[in-house]
Amino acid sequence: MSDAGAARAGGDEGDGRGGVRVALAGLTTRGRSFLAAGIAAAVCAYVLGQPDLLRVGLLLAVLPLLCAAVLYRTRYRVAGSRRLSPARVPAGAEARVHLRMDNVSRLPTGLLMLQDRVPYVLGPRPRFVLDRVEPGGRREVSYRVRSDLRGRYPLGPLQLRLSDPFGMCELTRSFSTFDTLTVIPRVEPLPPVRLSGEAKGYGDGRQRSLALAGEDDVIPRGYRYGDDLRRVHWRSTARYGELMVRREEQPQRARCTVLLDTRAVAFRGAGPDSAFEWAVSGAASVMVHMLEQGFSVRLLTDTGSSVPGEGGDGFAGASQESADAAGLMMDTLAVIDHSDGAGLSRAYDVLRGGNEGLLVAFLGDLDEAQAAVAAKMRQRSGGAVAFVLDSGTWLRDTAGAPGTADGAEERLRMLRDAGWTAVSVPRGAELADVWRRADHERTGTVSAGGTGFGTVGAPGADPAGTAARGTAGEPAYSARPAGGAADAGKGRP
Numbered sequence: 001m002s003d004a005g006a007a008r009a010g011g012d013e014g015d016g017r018g019g020v021r022v023a024l025a026g027l028t029t030r031g032r033s034f035l036a037a038g039i040a041a042a043v044c045a046y047v048l049g050q051p052d053l054l055r056v057g058l059l060l061a062v063l064p065l066l067c068a069a070v071l072y073r074t075r076y077r078v079a080g081s082r083r084l085s086p087a088r089v090p091a092g093a094e095a096r097v098h099l100r101m102d103n104v105s106r107l108p109t110g111l112l113m114l115q116d117r118v119p120y121v122l123g124p125r126p127r128f129v130l131d132r133v134e135p136g137g138r139r140e141v142s143y144r145v146r147s148d149l150r151g152r153y154p155l156g157p158l159q160l161r162l163s164d165p166f167g168m169c170e171l172t173r174s175f176s177t178f179d180t181l182t183v184i185p186r187v188e189p190l191p192p193v194r195l196s197g198e199a200k201g202y203g204d205g206r207q208r209s210l211a212l213a214g215e216d217d218v219i220p221r222g223y224r225y226g227d228d229l230r231r232v233h234w235r236s237t238a239r240y241g242e243l244m245v246r247r248e249e250q251p252q253r254a255r256c257t258v259l260l261d262t263r264a265v266a267f268r269g270a271g272p273d274s275a276f277e278w279a280v281s282g283a284a285s286v287m288v289h290m291l292e293q294g295f296s297v298r299l300l301t302d303t304g305s306s307v308p309g310e311g312g313d314g315f316a317g318a319s320q321e322s323a324d325a326a327g328l329m330m331d332t333l334a335v336i337d338h339s340d341g342a343g344l345s346r347a348y349d350v351l352r353g354g355n356e357g358l359l360v361a362f363l364g365d366l367d368e369a370q371a372a373v374a375a376k377m378r379q380r381s382g383g384a385v386a387f388v389l390d391s392g393t394w395l396r397d398t399a400g401a402p403g404t405a406d407g408a409e410e411r412l413r414m415l416r417d418a419g420w421t422a423v424s425v426p427r428g429a430e431l432a433d434v435w436r437r438a439d440h441e442r443t444g445t446v447s448a449g450g451t452g453f454g455t456v457g458a459p460g461a462d463p464a465g466t467a468a469r470g471t472a473g474e475p476a477y478s479a480r481p482a483g484g485a486a487d488a489g490k491g492r493p
Helices: 016-025 029-048 051-072 206-212 234-240 275-292 322-335 345-352 368-380 408-417 431-443
Strands: 002-008 077-085 088-090 094-103 111-116 127-130 138-146 151-155 158-163 170-174 179-184 255-260 296-301 358-363 383-389 421-425
Touching: 016 051, 029 051, 077 111, 077 158, 077 179, 088 322, 094 111, 127 138, 151 322, 179 322, 255 275, 255 345, 275 296, 275 322, 275 358, 275 383, 275 431, 296 322, 296 345, 345 368, 358 368, 368 383, 368 408, 383 408, 383 431, 408 421, 421 431
Parallel strands: 088 179, 255 296, 255 358, 358 383, 383 421
Antiparallel strands: 002 077, 077 094, 094 138, 111 127, 111 158, 151 179, 158 170
16 A cells, blocks of 8 residues: 555645735636626626626626635545556456545545556546545445556556536645556466476476585585584594584585567567566566476576566475566566567677576577577577568568568578477467477477377377377377478487
């Protein structure tokens, strides 16, 4: 809850001529009409010599002025607050904003009109009418906001419009504070597949076992106060003449780097259904999935930048901080935009000096040079999976025919020859489907038609009727990819 402070109906600017101008500026159309009619009646009464008409004119002119003066000099105080539920919402989902008004003065309020400022992408500006609020009373209202576009949107400041009972004058008071609604990318649940390579990833090999048990450093160190005496290394103690202990376990987690291509030249089109938004949503889904699986996850873009506060090995999953880590990554992806860069060399430099682990990349259009740079990234990674979004298949020309992407298959072949598991993402594809397909292509379990999607322990039907269920929950497929376009056995643990 964010306290918006207190506002007086009168205000401090009511001193001198400035206060008179503010009071007169608050006259409504009805108030101005009454004032104009009163002045006209007074002039006509003076010209025609009609004293009764003069009395009517004075009543019409004095009424709106009196209402403005009374409303402006009112001294009751009102405090407002706003609460977002939730403050971080996926794109396309709704969030509810709760507003609360408290009368902290000793006088009852008149008619209050409450208005909150919201960006136009979140919907129309909400307005509420609050009747008389007793001293110490409280009124609560709420409204919903929704956006299909990710980003950070300010809500507020809250505006309070005061009105007199006759509707002659309205004065607006604004609170000073505002809140921020963060619209994060959509996150899709992913099936548990085995996209690891070189014994890295989901715990099939040595690195996963190290994440569970760790291994002691064979080089002992000197004894420090508080060390467990059971860790004393007696052989080294006798050799060096001082108490030596074995070093603490150095656990190693399975690592995963999610590379997001943000180059403006790599993506064409805009909007919630564009290829770039699909890539951002895919990166968010993979990061959340890997954190849930206990990986240390790192987000990397083509500019070489990562999430602020991220360690060298990324954020650790399966810990108390995993939810905070996911929140930081989502906040970063909520505002990420196209970069001005034209290449992937900066990301390659970061990966070249890092540790091995699973690399999941979401790439846009690649020319021959950038495909070669992306292919070299595989050398420093235990496993590499690339989801390539060809803008030509995501856009349609003016005639309504799908666009073409020259050399797209050649770029995929270059990645596959370098050891990548490269999957082309068509328009409207479900992330869970291409996620399974990447696993099947890596293990060589895609059917001849290339549509053999399935989950671990529940393989999909094989069109040729050649698939057989494996043992111990593992699927066994006899079909192999047609044409040998992808070296499915490369990098297999």
